[in-house]
Amino acid sequence: DAGITQSPRHKVTETGTPVTLRCHQTENHRYMYWYRQDPGHGLRLIHYSYGVKDTDKGEVSDGYSVSRSKTEDFLLTLESATSSQTSVYFCAIRRDSQETQYFGPGTRLLVL
Amino acid sequence: RKEVEQDPGPFNVPEGATVAFNCTYSNSASQSFFWYRQDCRKEPKLLMSVYSSGNEDGRFTAQLNRASQYISLLIRDSKLSDSATYLCVVPRDSGYSTLTFGKGTMLLVSP
Numbered sequence: 001d002a003g004i005t006q007s008p009r010h011k012v013t014e015t016g017t018p019v020t021l022r023c024h025q026t027e028n029h030r031y032m033y034w035y036r037q038d039p040g041h042g043l044r045l046i047h048y049s050y051g052v053k054d055t056d057k058g059e060v061s062d063g064y065s066v067s068r069s070k071t072e073d074f075l076l077t078l079e080s081a082t083s084s085q086t087s088v089y090f091c092a093i094r095r096d097s098q099e100t101q102y103f104g105p106g107t108r109l110l111v112l
Numbered sequence: 113r114k115e116v117e118q119d120p121g122p123f124n125v126p127e128g129a130t131v132a133f134n135c136t137y138s139n140s141a142s143q144s145f146f147w148y149r150q151d152c153r154k155e156p157k158l159l160m161s162v163y164s165s166g167n168e169d170g171r172f173t174a175q176l177n178r179a180s181q182y183i184s185l186l187i188r189d190s191k192l193s194d195s196a197t198y199l200c201v202v203p204r205d206s207g208y209s210t211l212t213f214g215k216g217t218m219l220l221v222s223p
Contacts, residue, residue, distance in 0.1 A: 040211050
């Protein structure tokens with residue numbers, strides 16, 4: 001158990017509304033990640049963070065923003081949700097001095 | 113060549129069978145790679161790491177062929193509980209700051 005929680009776990013929203021997903025870790029690791037997973041595409045990196053206020057884009061960052069004001073929380077925001085952002089969103093952490101990543105339970109987002 | 117390629121399957125095998133998956137990759141100078149396992153509607157979980165010398169963990173053996181740029185996973189004596197999707201994972205940089213995930217190979221083990 002890597003001590004990662006995601007909230008909400010499920011969300012249904014309408015096109016054009018803002019949505020914020022939260023990832024919380026209890027172990028204070030530097031690296032945190034947001035992925036989306038879609039059929040036929042696998043896991044794709046949206047944004048990642050390597051410290052408080054330090055973030056970088058992944059391969060599918062358009063339409064998403066992130067913030068990290070505390071070590072333990074990494075927020076993903078969809079400023080104006082679109083149907084193409086319907087997906088399962090996973091947060092992950094990388095433990096300091098390790099190479100691998102550990103995932104949270106995921107958030108299922110449906111944009112109508 | 114795409115960054116990480118896997119046969120999507122599904123591989124249908126009976127209990128007790130031996131099954132092998134391959135994964136090909138490009139553009140990685142990393143020393144180690146990874147196999148993750150993902151159950152339906154669950155998060156991916158680390159199965160094992162793959163080093164140049166290979167790695168064995170019980171019924172699971174992973175090998176790395178750096179010259180041919182492929183990684184393999186061998187599962188012996190398959191169990192029903194092995195049914196899952198297996199993701200091949202390649203670091204994008206030597207610092208392991210980001211990873212590239214394959215789309216996965218589905219394994220179905222039947223009684």
